[in-house]
Amino acid sequence: MKQISLGRALHPKDLNSIVTDERKGHLPEKIIQFGEGNFLRGFIDWMVHEMNKQGVFNGKVVAIQPTPHGKVVPKLNAQDGLYTLTLRGVVNGEKVDKHEIISSISRGINPYSDWQKVLKVAESKEIEFVFSNTTEAGLTYLEESYDGETSPLSFPGKLAAFLKHRYEVMGEVEGSGLTIIPCELVESNGDVLKSLVLRYAAEWGFSKKCVEWIEGQNRFCNTLVDRIVTGYPRDNADEFREKLGYEDVLMTVGEPYHLFAIEAGENIAARLPFTQAGLNVKWGDVTPHRNMKVRLLNGPHTMMFAVCYLAGTDTVLEAMTDTDLREFVEKGLYQEILPFVQMEEGEKREFADSVVERFLNPFTKHYLHDIGMNAVYKFKSRLIPSLLDFVKDRNELPAAITYSLAALIFYYKPFRVEGDFLIGKRGETEYVIRDNQAVLSLFKTKWDQLLEEEVELKEFISSILKNSNLWGMDLRKLPRLEDEVSFHLGQMLTVGMKQSNKQLLQKIKK
Known part of the structure; x- marks a missing residue:
């Protein structure tokens, strides 16, 4: 040619x-x-x-x-x-x-x-x-x-x-x-x-x-x-x-x-x-569209990254082609986040459907590890508002968002330290945990205390959830959140992420 x-x-x-x-x-x-x-x-x-x-x-x-x-x-x-x-x-x-x-x-x-x-x-x-x-x-x-x-x-x-x-x-x-x-x-x-x-x-x-x-x-x-x-x-x-x-x-x-x-x-x-x-x-007020994008696009990205990465997938597309992981993502998107977005019903549903199509784009390699950069701040700004709205309306915890919080904490588990970064480990694969120094230092200290058996699992979770510098509030104030996150993280540490995911989906379907 x-x-x-x-x-x-x-x-x-x-x-x-x-x-x-x-x-x-x-x-x-x-x-x-x-x-x-x-x-x-x-x-x-x-x-x-x-x-x-x-x-x-x-x-x-x-x-x-x-x-x-x-x-x-x-x-x-x-x-x-x-x-x-x-x-x-x-x-x-x-x-x-x-x-x-x-x-x-x-x-x-x-x-x-x-x-x-x-x-x-x-x-x-x-x-x-x-x-x-x-x-x-x-x-x-x-x-x-x-x-x-x-x-x-x-x-x-x-x-x-x-x-x-x-x-x-x-x-x-x-x-x-x-x-x-x-x-x-x-x-x-x-x-x-x-x-x-x-x-x-x-x-x-x-x-x-x-x-x-x-x-x-x-x-x-x-x-x-x-x-x-x-x-x-x-x-x-x-x-x-x-x-x-x-x-x-x-x-x-x-x-x-x-x-x-x-x-x-x-x-x-x-x-x-x-x-x-x-x-x-x-044209007009940008705020509703910004909130819709942050909640329905950025929120699911943050919700899925640790769960799907630690389950063995590397990109958003790989995660969405896994039956169990896609079910987890869509459960969180449609049942836990979408209902509480302040936008006309048809418009927000259309946007949510477009998000799923974008996640399934066969031409885009969107790496979960990249989405995980500064994940604590992203969780605070993108998912906590949906978490609070769900609890206020339903008087119960959103299962997928709560599970993703436990997975985020698991993702920040350090295998070793390299310079200014923590290095995590998924099977035999190492990954860099990227966040600001204050966040990395806190997670290293807390994980060290747990792994050296200085604290019990629930005390470990409590010390993280209560830190308002991380989340903008003391998350222990939400009924049963401390217990649920402790249970999920315990399962992840005991049976691994894939099996823990299956148990979560079985629970959701009941």
Whole structure:
């Protein structure tokens, strides 16, 4: 098969029939985007591409390199802003494996070598929106100065300087303000970004009128994003190259499912017609969607990781193809978590069903060990609210969530210490227990006391459950939780995880 590069040399006639090529030339640049990584290209830029295909937006994206050592912009420009997005997964029980060339990016800019080009974008009357994804670390304060000639290092600093230049050139004319939509996974991300921009504006001595313009004429939106984008398929790049018939160094792979919640009104929704293009975008209060995602997606992830990993599976997919483990996961999801999510019944049920399909995605390797990083905090934020709601409503303990708490404690059982980490052991396989030092130190001390028979099992469990620094409360206050967790952990230590799982499922079915 002829190997060609994606870019100027690529024409539709060269494409394999499984790839669609929807280029829209000569569209104005309406969006400046801070970040050019896999997630934005597989999420926001794909959405813009979908709107352009249907003729409801008709605008392009200028992608700004977020860090000094980025390598995407030169590749992006070499390919005329084009790249292949592959969406692979299961939708309504049907396997999806779709490839498409995305044409929504007009160009990339390296601000560290071409800051004046970025400022030139700020002068454009066509620019209406700012999107970003600079990771959670990007929405933090970095003490730095600004001279007007070179790019600030931080993303909020860049945005502050960008807005200052726009104000100085355009003033307060109608349309000078921008709609700013961050996609970083930080709660109240729009509010956080706004506070950081205003902090830089104050420290860098922006005029009072400029600050008032930033606050009054620019809209910072809180958001929630949800799509797994795994990026360039390094493990099977040759397979994709053969399948597509061309080389694309910026190809990125993601799942079909997507959810984008934006805290904004109808006026912005009309200018960004995502829903008109058939995309799963929710406008309005983000909080219900955030709570639904945390409880119905992140909650089951945390609930299953230790149970399924210690039972011998390594990925979410492996766990879901095991009959007993899948029954455990679905019991917790549908019977213990779903009923207490504050969302319209049909919408939350549809989301829960989509979670199961995502867990069954045959193309995604989501390692349980990775989900187990900082698992104590994740249990506190993702599962304890469901645990408390269940107890309050039913006056009994949720079996799967309670069992998962015992499994988490078992997962934190140290086999040995290596540097700053604890090393656990599953059969003959060792694994790294990753958490902050305070949590690791506490679990090591408590497990040492139990293994050296300084305390009984129930006393060991009591000392862990009472620690409000771990769980945000004294969990012993929940009736019978101490007894149930002690019983489950005793079974795990005595008969092993697989047999303990079977006993739990037999109990649940009675």
